[in-house]
Amino acid sequence: xxxxxxxxxxxxxxxxxxxxxxxxxxxxxxxxxxxxxxxxxxxxxxxxxxxxxxxxxxxxxxxxxxxxxxxxxxxxxxxxxxxxxxxxxxxxxxxxxxxxxxxxxxxxxxxxxxxxxxxxxxxxxxxxxxxxxxxxxxxxxxxxxxxxxxxxxxxxxxxxxxxxxxxxxxxxxxxxxxxxxxxxxxxxxxxxxxxxxxxxxxxxxxxxxxxxxxxxxxxxxxxxxxxxxxxxxxxxxxxxxxxxxxxxxxxxxxxxxxxxxxxxxxxxxxxxxxxxxxxxxxxxxxxxxxxxxxxxxxxxxxxxxxxxxxxxxxxxxxxxxxxxxxxxxxxxxxxxxxxxxxxxxxxxxxxxxxxxxxxxxxxxxxxxxxxxxxxxxxxxxxxxxxxxx
Numbered sequence: 001x002x003x004x005x006x007x008x009x010x011x012x013x014x015x016x017x018x019x020x021x022x023x024x025x026x027x028x029x030x031x032x033x034x035x036x037x038x039x040x041x042x043x044x045x046x047x048x049x050x051x052x053x054x055x056x057x058x059x060x061x062x063x064x065x066x067x068x069x070x071x072x073x074x075x076x077x078x079x080x081x082x083x084x085x086x087x088x089x090x091x092x093x094x095x096x097x098x099x100x101x102x103x104x105x106x107x108x109x110x111x112x113x114x115x116x117x118x119x120x121x122x123x124x125x126x127x128x129x130x131x132x133x134x135x136x137x138x139x140x141x142x143x144x145x146x147x148x149x150x151x152x153x154x155x156x157x158x159x160x161x162x163x164x165x166x167x168x169x170x171x172x173x174x175x176x177x178x179x180x181x182x183x184x185x186x187x188x189x190x191x192x193x194x195x196x197x198x199x200x201x202x203x204x205x206x207x208x209x210x211x212x213x214x215x216x217x218x219x220x221x222x223x224x225x226x227x228x229x230x231x232x233x234x235x236x237x238x239x240x241x242x243x244x245x246x247x248x249x250x251x252x253x254x255x256x257x258x259x260x261x262x263x264x265x266x267x268x269x270x271x272x273x274x275x276x277x278x279x280x281x282x283x284x285x286x287x288x289x290x291x292x293x294x295x296x297x298x299x300x301x302x303x304x305x306x307x308x309x310x311x312x313x314x315x316x317x318x319x320x321x322x323x324x325x326x327x328x329x330x331x332x333x334x335x336x337x338x339x340x341x342x343x344x345x346x347x348x349x350x351x352x353x354x355x356x357x358x359x360x361x362x363x364x365x366x367x368x369x370x371x372x373x374x375x376x377x378x379x380x381x382x383x384x385x386x387x388x389x
Contacts, residue, residue, distance in 0.1 A: 013215065014380065015329055015341070019348045026355030034355050037233035040226065045157060045305065047350040048239040049075065049298040053321035054328075054342045055250045056294035059287040061325050062254075062263040064270065064334035066121040068288065069318050070110065070128030071295045076136040076314035078103050078299030083145040083309035092152040100296045106132065107292015108285070115284040129318070137311040144310035147303055156304035157239030164236040174235035181227025185220040192216050239301055246294070251339035263287060267334025323370060324349055327377040348373070 026034045033039060053071050060066045078099040085095040110128050113119040147153065154162050168175035196212050230236060254260035262283045265273040274280045298317070303309050328345025330337030349370065356366045 015327065015344050015348065015377070016215075016218065019344055019351070022348060022351055022355075026351060026358075030355060030358045033358050034351070035229070037229045039354060039358070040229045041233050041237055043347075043350045043354050044240050044243070045237050046354075047346060048157065048243055048301045048305065049317060050320045050324055050346045050349060051243045051342065052246050052294050052298040052301065053317060054324035054346050055246055055339065056291035057318075057321040058325050058330055058337050058339065058342055059250075059254075059263055059290050060121070061322075061330045061332075062267045062334055062337055063284055063287050064267045065332045066114075066284075066287075066334070067125070067318075067322050068110070068128075068291045069122065069125040070106075070132060071291060071298070071321060072314035072317035072319075073129045073132035073136065074103060074106050074292060074295040074314075075299045075302055075317055076309070076311065077106070077132045077139070078296045079303040079306075079309040079313055080136050080140045080145070080311075082299060082303050083147050084139065086147050086149045086152060087145055092149060092155065095149075095152065096156075096300055099300050100293060103296020103299065104289060104293040107289040107295070110292065111285040111288030114288055115281040121288075133311075133314075136314075140309060140311050142311060144308050146308040148307075153304050153307060155238060156242065156300055157237060162238040162304075163234045164238065164241065166235055174231040174233075177227050177231035177235040180236060181224050181231075184227070185223045188219055188223065189216060239305070242297075242301060246297070247339055247343065250290075254339060259286065264335050267331075267336070269335075320346075320349060323374045326374060329377075332378055332382070345377075 023034070053075070057068060057071070060068050081102055082095045082099040085098055086092075106128070110124050113124045114121050156162075164176060164180075166174045166176045168179065192212060192215075227236075230240075252260075254263065262273070262278055265276075265278065266280050266283045270280055273283075302313065306313065324342060324345035325337060326332065326345070327348055328337070328341030328343070330341060330345075352369060352373065353366060356369065
């Protein structure tokens, strides 16, 4: 029984263990440089768009392994629109709402063809990838457009001063950042214990307290360690607040709402879900509408980070998002995947990128390594499906 529990724990937390091992390997390979406070801060700031896009991509994948190839182009398109609006002197709120609205409209447009006209998602979004890349070039005129709105840049993470102020005024250590880490760890403990209590009461799911506690200790230790490192630098970057907000909102939707569970149901068995009275076409439409909305928000974070927009931005963003989902445990067949997996997958991708960059490894080899990691993650999913068949 004990051996079975250990095997179950290892299988359930394969990618968490892989992430820890990768961090250890790069820590040794870089002489500890990857664990410096500034590099951890850069890891979060540079990969903000991956966390946001992967969250939306997960909803598409859940519906049956479907993906959205257009998100990189849509990010570039919304970046261009936002840069033009800010250049015209419009307030930050107007620019952000416009970018979100454009992203949502794009998602609804593509969702319509996919859900109600039954155009395959691959084809519909491939068309969108070409179309919106071209439109990005048109609105930008082929040139780079700078963003100088200080409020926009500070709120959404661009520049050197985009951090939450230290309200507790620590000496040498950002106490506000540490307090936030302690609160976050406490919330994780409360939610884990509550979830375990509910499962035990209803007699559903795993009730293995040992596995839950081991996972809880690892998560809390990781949260406190990251916040301690950030506190040694400048504290909480603004972009981290937005990433956390997106992850929490969509984590709640997918886990605790009927709308969220429909994504899993459609991916698990679309015909049975439809016969049970669920409007499956609306589920597909919502998945791609949300993907467009989050692509618009990723555009907000990306243009704030870069402080300008140009036609070449967003290339490969869709691949980073897709890879983060599959590496994080989403099934290529649909119906399986969690927001926590998105966090693990995006973090693992970021660690690999940054670790190899610090080591001076070329971008070509970085792409090759990421491709191999993605292949291994999907192979694990395929082989586990064969075992259960």
